[in-house]
Amino acid sequence: MIQNKMYEKLINFFNQKDYDKLIDEYSFLKEKKLVTAFVLNLVGLSYANQNKYQKAIDFISDAIDLDPNFPDPYNNIAIVYYSIKEYSLAKDNFLKCLELNNNHFQAAYGLANTYKMTQEFKLAIKYYNQSINLDRNFYPSWxxxxRTQSQICDWNQNEKDVEFLCKxxxxKSFDPYLSLFMINDSALQFKIAKLYVENKYKNNEYSFNLSRNINKKIKIGYFSSDFMNxxxxxxxxxxxxKHNHDKFDIYCYSYGKKKDxxxxxxxxSITNFKDISNKSDDDLIVYLRDQKIDIAIDLKGFCSENKFFIFSRKIAPIQVSYLGYPGTTGxxxxxxxxxxxxLINEENRKFFSEKIIFMPDSYQVNDDGKKISNIKLSREDYGLxxxxxxxxxxxxxxxIHKTEFDTWLNILKKSAKSILWLLSENDIAINNLKKYAKKNGVDPNRIIFSSKQKLxxxxAxxxxADLFLDTFTxxxxxxxxxxxxxxxxxITKSGNTFASRVASSLLTSLGLDELITYNIKDYENLAINLSENKNKLNTINNKLKKNKLxxxxxxxxxxxxxxxxxYSIIYDKYSKNERTADIKVDKVKI
Structure with a gap:
């Protein structure tokens, strides 16, 4: 009974992320000689959650030494090794955990993630399946x-798996980020995001004691883990x-671990660049509220390595989603x-929880100084x-889904003197695509892959290439x-969601609407027509060069x-205590 009470106290500190109290309690238990493998394991986990990985390894290793038959420490030390990219040690410990407890669905999931990172995709899928079979409601495995099946173009199973999640x-919902790639339905994406947020984040009604002086400089905070390449x-x-620093105070808040x-x-180039990557969750919220930001711009949404929770805790009176996550947050x-x-028309407006800031042209910012190498390249350099x-x-x-690839194969069949050039990411995907092409009557040698290069x-x-073929969903x-x-x-096929209409937004802003299609037949016909009509393609090329400038x-x-x-409009609304509403931004004359 005493031990259960002791555990309960520690677990509460852990769940509340009150790690200082947890360590104090550990010191007290150590003095009383009441430390168990469970306690050491939990202390190790608390250090892992603070990114103090060596201390985490030390404590969890002590837990294993104290009780070598306790499965959980093997799982947890494996997670730490995974976090520091020691994938071989991670695999060994996940496997040991499963050896002691073959029903440990989290260890199966962790092992699958590790195999995915080492590009052992078939083993990754095997252990994701094992995790799912042990707990079908553990959605991270799904x-x-x-995602792994997408990386190797295993389309048939993907369709079944997505159908299961949506049914x-x-x-309960699942990570909305997946819906951007797999679902061309704004209503369904909205439902997924809204339910996910309701289950995961508690809305915090925090009151801000900020000046509403319309004449002051507006403090803008950009938040991301991607302040890197x-x-x-x-x-x-x-x-x-390029921001007007006389009217706006610009702050960049970086919580990413990778720097380059x-x-x-x-x-x-930025005076106020703040690295907030090492702050604990609670300390971060206190710090950010003390920053007195007027408008906080989330550049991540539900993308990997996000800190969406900070917005649920309210760090600014005005919070905005931009660029990184192309869809509603719900x-x-x-x-x-x-x-x-x-991107957002009258038909799909109702599937966005946010008020819309309609930019006068495309929503997407671009760097008009982006360098293109002067290196002399030839088709022979890439096997073209x-x-x-x-x-x-x-x-x-x-x-790339089956629908796109089938469409591209049809284009190749009808445009005899043509090839398809793709980026290679792994050999399994390359082999799967080549096999599929051959099975469907297209010479696999007409599909050529190249590796990534410097931007x-x-x-350059x-x-x-002659023509870029866009993906659909x-x-x-x-x-x-x-x-x-x-x-x-x-050329693009405009879909029903934000993510499936981005290329249409860009082309519209360049006055190249003729490259936007709305069904597969028109997409195919346009691609074939441009491949056979050199004059028409040249006209489009010339128009692109002119309109680009x-x-x-x-x-x-x-x-x-x-x-x-x-930003000025939405801050003005806030300063006058007006309700938020959709706004249409007029072009500013320069």
């Missing part, structure tokens, strides 16, 4: 299994510099989402035939603006002034 949307920063980093040359570049603590009238029409898609391979060289190699986003910046036309998509300063106009 999510990661679907069981009652009291990442697609979001490729788009945004110049905007931070882009991090350093941003830190040099959260009543996010006041606005930045979009445009192509000289005298063929090159269709390409440089999206992540996980965005400036990657942009776009010149070797989740379009090319940064990848689309990269293609257009490199002056490569892209004259229209607003690639004008960072103009976009920055427009978004600042939006």
């Amino acid at each position: 999510i990661q299994k679907i 069981n949307l009652k009291d 990442h697609a979001t920063m490729h788009l945004m980093k110049k905007m931070f510099i 040359e882009v991090t350093e570049e941003i830190k040099k 959260a009543n603590f996010i006041d606005y989402i930045i979009a445009d009238n192509v 035939p000289k005298d063929t029409f090159v269709f390409c898609c440089f999206n992540k391979i996980a965005k 400036d060289v990657h942009l 190699r776009h010149r070797l 989740c379009n090319a986003h940064t990848t689309a603006s990269d293609a257009l910046w490199a002056e490569l036309p892209i 004259s229209m607003s998509l690639f004008n960072t300063l103009k976009f920055t002034r427009n978004i600042e106009n939006a």
Whole structure:
């Protein structure tokens, strides 16, 4: 009974993330010689949650030494090894946990994640299945299994798995990020996000004692884990510099662990760059509220390595979702989402919990100084035939579904002198796509794969392709603006969701509506027509080159002034204590 009470106290401290009290309690128990393997394991976990990995390893190792037959410490030390990328040690300990308890669904899940990281995808799927069989309501296993199957283009099983998750949307939901890639239905995406938020986050009605003086400088806080070499920063980093610092105080709050040359570049260009990655959850909330931010911009949503919980705890009177997560958050603590009238139209407006900030052109900011390498490249450098029409898609391979690939194969069949150029990510996916092509009557040698390259060289190699073919459920986003910046036309099929309409937004803002289709037949016909009609393609190429310079998509300063106009409008509403409402931003004259 005493031991149960002791455990209860420790568990409460752990669940409340009150790690200092937990350590104090451990010291008291140690003095009384009441320390057990359970206690050592929990102390180790508390250090792991604070990213103090060596201390975590020390305590959990002591737990294992004290009771070698207790399965949980093996699982937990494996999680720590996974966190520090010691994947071999992680595998050994997950396997030991399963040896002691073959019903440990979390160890099966952890082992699957580890195999995924080492690109042993078939083993990863095996252990995701084991975890699911042990607990069908443990949705993280379903999510990661679907993502892994997407990475290797295992489409048939994915359709069944997504169908299972969607049919069981009652009291529980799953990570909404997955829905962006798998579901072309705004109503369903909204339902998934709303239910997920209601289950995971408690809304905190915190009152802000901030000045509502309309004449003061407005303090803007951008939040992300991606202040590094990442697609979001490729788009945004110049905007931070272009902000009007006489009217706005710009702060960047970085909670990502990874830092690189882009991090350093941003830190040099931004006076107020705050690294908040090592703060505990509660300390972080106190710190951020003390920062007295007027408008907090979440650049992550439900993307990996997010800290969406900070917005549920209210860190600013105005909270906005932008760019990183292309869809509704379903959260009543996010006041606005930045979009445009192509992404969110009258039909799907009702499936957004946020009020909409409609930008005058595309919602997407771009860096108009993005460098394209001057390196001389040839088709031979990439194994591309000289005298063929090159269709390409440089999206992540996980965005390619059976529907897209079937469409592309039909295009190749009807456009005899053409090839398809894709990015390679793993050999299993390459083999699966080539096998599928052969089975469906297309020579697999007509599908050519290339590896990733530095951004400036990657942009330069776009010149070797003739036409970019977009994916459907989740379009090319940064990848689309990269293609257009490199002056490569892209054809898209506009869908029913934010994520499936991004390329349409970009093309519309460049006056290239003729490259937008609304069904697969028209998409196919347009691709074939452009591959056979050189004059028509040349006309589009020339229009792209001209409009790229004259229209607003690639004008960072103009976009920055427009978004600042939006910030001023929503702050004005707040300062006058007016209710939030959709706003349409007028173009600012420069």
